[in-house]
Amino acid sequence: xxxxxxxxxxxxxxxxxxxxxxxxxxxxxxxxxxxxxxxxxxxxxxxxxxxxxxxxxxxxxxxxxxxxxxxxxxxxxxxxxxxxxxxxxxxxxxxxxxxxxxxxxxxxxxxxxxxxxxxxxxxxxxxxxxxxxxxxxxxxxxxxxxxxxxxxxxxxxxxxxxxxxxxxxxxxxxxxxxxxxxxxxxxxxxxxxxxxxxxxxxxxxxxxxxxxxxxxxxxxxxxxxxxxxxxxxxxxxxxxxxxxxxxxxxxxxxxxxxxxxxxxxxxxxxxxxxxxxxxxxxxxxxxxxxxxxxxxxxxxxxxxxxxxxxxxxxxxxxxxxxxxxxxxxxxxxxxxxxxxxxxxxxxxxxxxxxxxxxxxxxxxxxxxxxx
Numbered sequence: 001x002x003x004x005x006x007x008x009x010x011x012x013x014x015x016x017x018x019x020x021x022x023x024x025x026x027x028x029x030x031x032x033x034x035x036x037x038x039x040x041x042x043x044x045x046x047x048x049x050x051x052x053x054x055x056x057x058x059x060x061x062x063x064x065x066x067x068x069x070x071x072x073x074x075x076x077x078x079x080x081x082x083x084x085x086x087x088x089x090x091x092x093x094x095x096x097x098x099x100x101x102x103x104x105x106x107x108x109x110x111x112x113x114x115x116x117x118x119x120x121x122x123x124x125x126x127x128x129x130x131x132x133x134x135x136x137x138x139x140x141x142x143x144x145x146x147x148x149x150x151x152x153x154x155x156x157x158x159x160x161x162x163x164x165x166x167x168x169x170x171x172x173x174x175x176x177x178x179x180x181x182x183x184x185x186x187x188x189x190x191x192x193x194x195x196x197x198x199x200x201x202x203x204x205x206x207x208x209x210x211x212x213x214x215x216x217x218x219x220x221x222x223x224x225x226x227x228x229x230x231x232x233x234x235x236x237x238x239x240x241x242x243x244x245x246x247x248x249x250x251x252x253x254x255x256x257x258x259x260x261x262x263x264x265x266x267x268x269x270x271x272x273x274x275x276x277x278x279x280x281x282x283x284x285x286x287x288x289x290x291x292x293x294x295x296x297x298x299x300x301x302x303x304x305x306x307x308x309x310x311x312x313x314x315x316x317x318x319x320x321x322x323x324x325x326x327x328x329x330x331x332x333x334x335x336x337x338x339x340x341x342x343x344x345x346x347x348x349x350x351x352x353x354x355x356x357x358x359x360x361x362x363x364x365x366x367x368x369x370x371x
Contacts, residue, residue, distance in 0.1 A: 009315070011269040012283060012293025015336040017317060018053035022046075022328040029303030029321040029330070032069035034312045035087075036330060038303075038321065039063045045076065047090060048330060050308050050319050057090035066303065070108040073127060077102050082115065082130060096130040099123070103141045109148035112167060116142035122155055124170060136170040138163055144224075149187035149206065156182030162194060164209060176209035178202060184224030184264065186232075191246065193232050195221020201234055201242075203249060213249035217242070223264025226272060228286060233272045235261040241274050241282075243289055253289030257282060268307040269316045269335075275305050279322050295333065299324030308332070 026039040035056070036048040045061035048054065061083070063076040073084040073093060080101055084093040100117040107114040112133075113125040122142065123135040140159040147154045152173060155163045158181050164173040179198030186193045191212070192204040197220045203212040219237030226233045231252060235241045239257045244250065259276035266273050271283045271292045279300045283292040299322035308317040317332045 009269070009335060009337075010292065011271040011316060011318075011335060013336045014293065014295065014318065014333040017332045017334045019329055019331040020048065020053045020055075022321070022330055025302045025321060025323070025328050027063055028066040030066045030068060031304075031306040031319065032071055032087075034308050035069070036306070036319065036321075037067040037069055037074050038330065039067065039076075045074070045085065045090070047074070050306075050317060050332060051313055053330065053332065056088075059085065059090040059092075061085060061090075061092075065102065065105055068106050068108050070127065073108075075106055075108055075113065075127075077106065077115075082106070082113075082125070084127070084130060094130045096125075104143070104145045107146045107148055107153075112148065114146045114148065114153055116146060116155065122146065122153075122165070122170070124153075124167075134170040136165055136172070143181045144184045147185040147187060152187075152206065154185045154187065154192065154206075156185055156194065160196070160198075162192070162204065162209065164206075173207075174209040176204060176211070180220070183221050186225050186227055188227045188246070193225050193227060193234075193246075195223075195225065195234055195236070197221075199236070201225070201232075201236075201244070203232075203246075212247075215242070215244060215249055215251070222261045226265045226267045228267060231286065233265050233267070233286070235265055235274055237261075241265060241272065241284060241289075243272070243286065255284055255289050255291070262301070263304055266305055266307060268309075268318060273305060273307075273318070275301055279320075279324075281305060281320075295320070298322045298329070298331070299326075302328065 024041045029038045034050045038046050043062040046058040047056040062078045065077045068075045076083045080098045083095045100119045103118040104116045111127045113127050115123045120138050124133045140157040143156040143158045151167050153165050161175050161177050163175045178196045180196040183195045192206040195201045199217050200214045202214045217236040222235050231243050232246045233243050242254045243252045262277045263275045270286050273281050275281045280297040281295040285292050302321040302323050306319040315334045319332045321330050
């Protein structure tokens with residue numbers, strides 16, 4: 001396999017690009033490209049431009065779960081009510097009642113909404129107006145939000161299955177039972193990657209559910225994986241982050257984490273970032289797993305890490321919302337391109353320079369007398 005190129009400008013060291021103080025955050029922030037959507041106290045929803053930190057809009061919007069955006073609308077769940085707000089203005093577009101409380105966050109993709117209810121039903125809605133198009137009884141409650149890829153929607157269930165359904169009509173394509181409850185699913189090409197509560201990380205065939213390989217860890221898998229063109233990266237409760245070959249499952253590297261992970265990793269400029277329960281995040285080079293740098297502790301995370309990539313910004317921005325004793329803050333960090341300042345010190349082994357007299361120059365008593 002050809003060696004992957006290393007990014008020309010590394011992600012670290014980071015400096016704060018901008019920072020915004022927030023009121024208390026209710027149910028966790030979410031992101032879409034260069035925008036953040038943050039539920040605030042007082043039943044308010046605020047949108048921020050992540051390039052500058054400027055607030056775009058703020059509207060009344062009660063919610064009991066993190067918002068979900070698709071670039072056209074922002075979708076909120078409040079109990080058994082599902083609402084859509086305009087992405088650009090915050091104006092409410094539609095509202096509809098649900099048959100039960102959602103068990104996970106909703107999924108929005110290509111004009112579709114998928115809502116996993118606590119009754120074990122998966123309902124598909126049209127994003128434009130909320131109309132329900134079909135529903136399917138999964139036989140168990142969903143473990144995490146569905147993952148949509150192409151013409152399939154994949155649902156991890158609490159009884160240890162991955163269920164594949166057709167997007168158009170909900171027809172069951174296949175299901176695969178794992179040894180424990182699956183976590184968030186990631187699909188890349190023909191491969192489906194998922195970790196499980198049985199301490200295994202799996203690669204399945206996305207069209208058939210056949211297991212290509214599995215990798216055993218020393219603890220349950222946390223969250224979903226990060227994937228690039230060659231490898232898949234995931235974390236587990238044995239406090240390890242691993243990089244595996246995406247096709248063969250061979251381990252390319254692993255590193256021990258300094259704190260317990262609470263979410264899956266993300267990729268930014270060739271670096272695997274792993275958030276911890278403390279609010280800090282460790283970075284590892286994707287190519288070989290060597291430590292790349294850290295995001296320091298500024299408080300507990302109130303939502304996932306997010307990266308705004310070029311060309312939306314000149315350099316990648318790492319965004320997070322944190323809570324601390326001093327308040328809640330939305331901040332972004334980018335690569336520090338300024339040279340480090342160093343104190344000026346005398347040069348070693350300095351040889352003093354003694355002036356040499358030139359012809360015609362003498363002391364004060366030497367002169368010239370005319371006879």
